[in-house]
Amino acid sequence: MxxxxxxxxxxxxxxxxxxxxxxxxxxxxxxxxxxxxxxxxxxxxxxxxxxxxIGRVPAPGERVAACAVCGAGVFVPAREAGAVLCGAHRPAVGSFVRDREADKLLVVTGVTRTRADEYRTSDGTRISDYGTNAEYGDHEPVVEAVYVGNAMRSPGPLDVSGRKRYGFPASRLRRLAPDERPHKPVIGI
Ligand SMILES: [Zn+2]
Ligand SMILES: [Zn+2]
Incomplete structure (x- = not known):
């Protein structure tokens, strides 16, 4: 059957x-x-x-969408539009990642459904228009993150308004293996 x-x-x-x-x-x-x-x-x-x-087929009200990085099927609400990521490519909010271009440590503050060629920074530039993003897919959803040194200098919760927050095509941020995660205070990085 x-x-x-x-x-x-x-x-x-x-x-x-x-x-x-x-x-x-x-x-x-x-x-x-x-x-x-x-x-x-x-x-x-x-x-x-x-x-x-057991997750073999979508539940009523869901549809199958393709992960923007690997193409794997993901179940999403049928009426929700936008780019999606599978479990392997979706970083958790609050997790550490490394920027492949600048080789710097960041903390994820949000995973959006907005494509890199639709998401605009505060000055109106599309994320996909930055030269450093040329190697990453324009169709990928933007992941928002703050550089760790910057985050630690400012008191209060991450991602409050006014905090310098950056958007990246999802695959530009590399998730860290357990032994790569900082276990000492990261102030000064
Ligand atoms: Zn029957
Ligand atoms: Zn994927």
Whole structure:
């Protein structure tokens, strides 16, 4: 039995040796005779529930989007637009990353859905227009971060207004392996 999410809302195609049926997870119905005639919760409905549970197919209200860095499928809310990142390429807010160009340490303050060729800095420049970003995809979502030395000099929470915050195409920031993370105070870096 194979399950495929259909593009229309909440519907799944279930292919079996005995035939192909459409399950509607929103109304809990199936086109098979078992459900249609006897009104039972058929094996196709149960199979769709199971595949949603283990993350093989998107849940109702979700769609599959491609990670902007590696192309892997990611489930996102169906009505949410914008660039997305998979778990492997999406840095956690508050995590340390290294800028591949300047080789400097930063802390991530936000992961946006805005592409590098749409996100503009305060002076109106697109992130993709900076020469240092030429090697990174214009379609990648912008990750916002602050340089660590800068962050530590200013008291209060990160990313308050007025703090110097920079945007980067996602793949320009390298996530750090556990043994690369600073475990001493980073003041002065
Ligand atoms: Zn069925
Ligand atoms: Zn990815």
């Amino acid at each position: 194979a399950v495929f999410a259909l593009r229309s809302d909440d519907q799944y195609l279930v292919d079996t040796d005995g035939g192909s049926y459409v399950v509607d997870a929103g109304s809990d119905t199936c086109t098979c005779p078992d459900h249609g005639i006897r009104g039972r919760r058929c094996k196709h409905l149960r199979r769709v529930d199971m595949e949603i549970g």
